[in-house]
Amino acid sequence: MEQYKGRIAILGSGNIGLSLAKGLVKSGYVQAGQICLTRRNASKLKTFEQQGFVVGSDNAAAVAAADIVVLAVLPQQLNLLLNEINPSVDAKKHLIISVASGVSCKDIRSKLNTEVQVVRAMPNTAIAIGQSMTCMATDNAATVHLEEVTRMFETVGSVVKINEDLMTSATALCACGIAFFLRAIRAASQGGVEIGFHADEALKMAVQTAKGAADLLLQMQSHPEQEIDKVTSPKGCTIAGLNEMEHNGFSSSLIKGIKLSAVKAGDLYTKE
Numbered sequence: 225m226e227q228y229k230g231r232i233a234i235l236g237s238g239n240i241g242l243s244l245a246k247g248l249v250k251s252g253y254v255q256a257g258q259i260c261l262t263r264r265n266a267s268k269l270k271t272f273e274q275q276g277f278v279v280g281s282d283n284a285a286a287v288a289a290a291d292i293v294v295l296a297v298l299p300q301q302l303n304l305l306l307n308e309i310n311p312s313v314d315a316k317k318h319l320i321i322s323v324a325s326g327v328s329c330k331d332i333r334s335k336l337n338t339e340v341q342v343v344r345a346m347p348n349t350a351i352a353i354g355q356s357m358t359c360m361a362t363d364n365a366a367t368v369h370l371e372e373v374t375r376m377f378e379t380v381g382s383v384v385k386i387n388e389d390l391m392t393s394a395t396a397l398c399a400c401g402i403a404f405f406l407r408a409i410r411a412a413s414q415g416g417v418e419i420g421f422h423a424d425e426a427l428k429m430a431v432q433t434a435k436g437a438a439d440l441l442l443q444m445q446s447h448p449e450q451e452i453d454k455v456t457s458p459k460g461c462t463i464a465g466l467n468e469m470e471h472n473g474f475s476s477s478l479i480k481g482i483k484l485s486a487v488k489a490g491d492l493y494t495k496e
């Protein structure tokens with residue numbers, strides 16, 4: 225894979241910003257020294273500095289030294305950040321990538337004195353290990369830039385390009401989705417403890433079983449119900465457990481949770 229030659233500023237180095245930075249270096253897309261990480265209290269980035277990243281709290285300086293600028297602060301922190309970097313953003317030089325939920329490309333440009341190109345990307349924390357599902361949208365970025373951003377995120381997982389008005393749905397399904405599946409694994413391991421396993425072995429069993437289920441779908445390109453049919457023996461224990469879960473609202477609660485998350489994702493910026 226060809227390494228990206230430019231410099232990347234990740235403004236707001238919290239959970240997702242740092243996961244992205246780790247993933248990009250691990251994948252070989254860039255070297256740590258090509259990434260500048262900012263957060264308000266830069267002393268919290270010491271371990272990253274030791275790994276070769278450039279760290280600091282001066283967002284304007286980070287932007288001036290970069291060509292790709294990743295906005296990774298909370299939606300309610302974004303306007304302050306945009307005000308701060310506004311004088312340093314140059315539409316001819318910079319490409320902005322925003323991972324902030326519920327903030328449109330147009331919202332971002334409206335706070336900057338320039339028609340800079342903006343791409344929205346919605347990764348999830350599995351980006352740190354190269355397993356993100358990243359959804360991407362833009363309303364003005366040139367194809368060549370969109371291709372570069374796609375290449376960047378493909379080094380750390382799968383990418384799907386979507387219409388911008390589906391970005392909040394993507395947030396719920398993929399970014400929040402990591403937490404939903406993790407909770408399902410946690411619940412399965414708790415069930416495992418009730419039926420006789422020690423917590424550590426129950427968790428290991430639940431994790432590998434979940435991984436097997438996901439890999440079955442990915443590798444066989446099959447539908448979940450097709451794979452479920454292979455597990456549910458007639459009058460067997462799987463269908464008994466599955467139906468009990470459904471009587472208690474298993475699918476329904478996931479669907480309702482995802483719907484609520486999508487609504488909330490759309491409100492995070494406007495209701496700041």
Ligand SMILES: NC(=O)C1=CN([C@@H]2O[C@H](COP(=O)(O)OP(=O)(O)OC[C@H]3O[C@@H](n4cnc5c(N)ncnc54)[C@H](O)[C@@H]3O)[C@@H](O)[C@H]2O)C=CC1
Pocket residue numbers: 235236237238239240241262263264265283296297298299301304305323324325346347348349399
């Ligand atoms: N956590 C996740 O799994 C995902 C989060 N997102 C989006 O990414 C954004 C960040 O989310 P998290 O990483 O979870 O939040 P976080 O709170 O962990 O990280 C935000 C970071 O930004 C820093 N910050 C705030 N204002 C700043 C400023 N003016 N200059 C420099 N740094 C500043 C904070 O100190 C903090 O370290 C949000 O907009 C969220 O919607 C998107 C996809 C997944």
Ligand SMILES: O=C(O)[C@@H]1CCC=N1
Pocket residue numbers: 325395399400
């Ligand atoms: O919970 C949140 O608001 C962020 C956005 C997607 C994942 N975490």
